[in-house]
Amino acid sequence: MADETALVRFDDVGMRYDGGAEVLHGVSFSLAPGSYHFLTGPSGAGKSTLLRLLYLAQRPTAGQISLFGRDVRDLGRADRARMRQRMGVVFQDFRLLPHLSVFDNVALPLRILKAPEAEIRRDVGELLAWVGLGEHEAASPATLSGGQQQRLAIARAVVVRPRLLLADEPTGNLDAEMGLKLMHLFEELNKLGTTIVIATHDTTLLARFRHPRLVLTEGRLKTMPPAPPSRGPVVQRTAPVAPRAEETRGEGRS
Numbered sequence: 001m002a003d004e005t006a007l008v009r010f011d012d013v014g015m016r017y018d019g020g021a022e023v024l025h026g027v028s029f030s031l032a033p034g035s036y037h038f039l040t041g042p043s044g045a046g047k048s049t050l051l052r053l054l055y056l057a058q059r060p061t062a063g064q065i066s067l068f069g070r071d072v073r074d075l076g077r078a079d080r081a082r083m084r085q086r087m088g089v090v091f092q093d094f095r096l097l098p099h100l101s102v103f104d105n106v107a108l109p110l111r112i113l114k115a116p117e118a119e120i121r122r123d124v125g126e127l128l129a130w131v132g133l134g135e136h137e138a139a140s141p142a143t144l145s146g147g148q149q150q151r152l153a154i155a156r157a158v159v160v161r162p163r164l165l166l167a168d169e170p171t172g173n174l175d176a177e178m179g180l181k182l183m184h185l186f187e188e189l190n191k192l193g194t195t196i197v198i199a200t201h202d203t204t205l206l207a208r209f210r211h212p213r214l215v216l217t218e219g220r221l222k223t224m225p226p227a228p229p230s231r232g233p234v235v236q237r238t239a240p241v242a243p244r245a246e247e248t249r250g251e252g253r254s
């Protein structure tokens with residue numbers, strides 16, 4: 001009750017897949033609107049499971065989840081669909097639609113929201129150019145490389161400027177420079193008000209983009225402050241793709 005303004009709230013959430021062991025136990029946390037968290041923890045710790053609960057692909061087997069101020073148990077089908085339209089999701093396995101072109105994959109969320117076609121043309125075209133897929137608009141996703149497919153999945157997730165962005169290892173297939181470029185895109189979205197949760201193993205990103213961490217260990221969650229800032233060669237190695245001042249401001253503080 002104390003936290004009615006939270007965008008996301010988990011109370012003592014447990015999750016077990018059919019017949020299996022419990023994957024998440026007693027998970028409690030809340031996310032303020034406009035916050036940005038990394039979700040970390042070893043492989044198998046339950047990161048993707050937690051994200052699946054957040055985008056309503058699965059129901060918890062214990063505890064309570066509230067999203068956008070509503071207990072998700074109270075939601076009917078239409079409500080769940082409407083809630084999903086306010087979220088952008090980058091799946092660990094991309095889940096692109098193979099029968100649609102690159103352009104139409106990104107356009108789909110806008111078409112569902114009935115955006116005018118001229119606006120779709122402009123926004124999708126700009127975004128695809130920015131993620132380096134401008135030449136591939138007409139291609140089928142299956143013809144793209146792994147990193148290109150990941151960029152496409154990210155473009156599709158951000159095109160509507162969602163209230164909540166959930167991304168599962170979104171830079172796992174990208175080279176360092178492209179990974180940084182997309183991390184800056186997430187920073188920009190966050191400045192425009194999008195609440196963000198990014199699951200990542202990438203310690204370089206954790207040290208560079210300093211956001212609080214939700215750390216999962218064997219299904220239990222702890223909230224931790226940002227990782228210590230990276231210094232020395234790690235920072236110098238990467239190409240500057242945004243104003244340096246913005247990145248160094250946060251790092252000087254702690």
Ligand SMILES: Nc1ncnc2c1ncn2[C@@H]1O[C@H](COP(=O)(O)OP(=O)(O)OP(=O)(O)O)[C@@H](O)[C@H]1O
Binds near residue numbers: 043
């Ligand atoms: N559909 C499923 N059915 C049964 N068990 C599952 C299913 N999905 C995940 N699990 C189990 O739940 C546990 C957590 O898996 P999850 O995919 O959430 O981990 P993760 O932290 O995302 O790992 P990774 O870093 O490798 O992506 C694992 O033990 C996994 O075997």
Ligand SMILES: [Mg+2]
Binds near residue numbers: 047048049092168
């Ligand atoms: Mg995972």
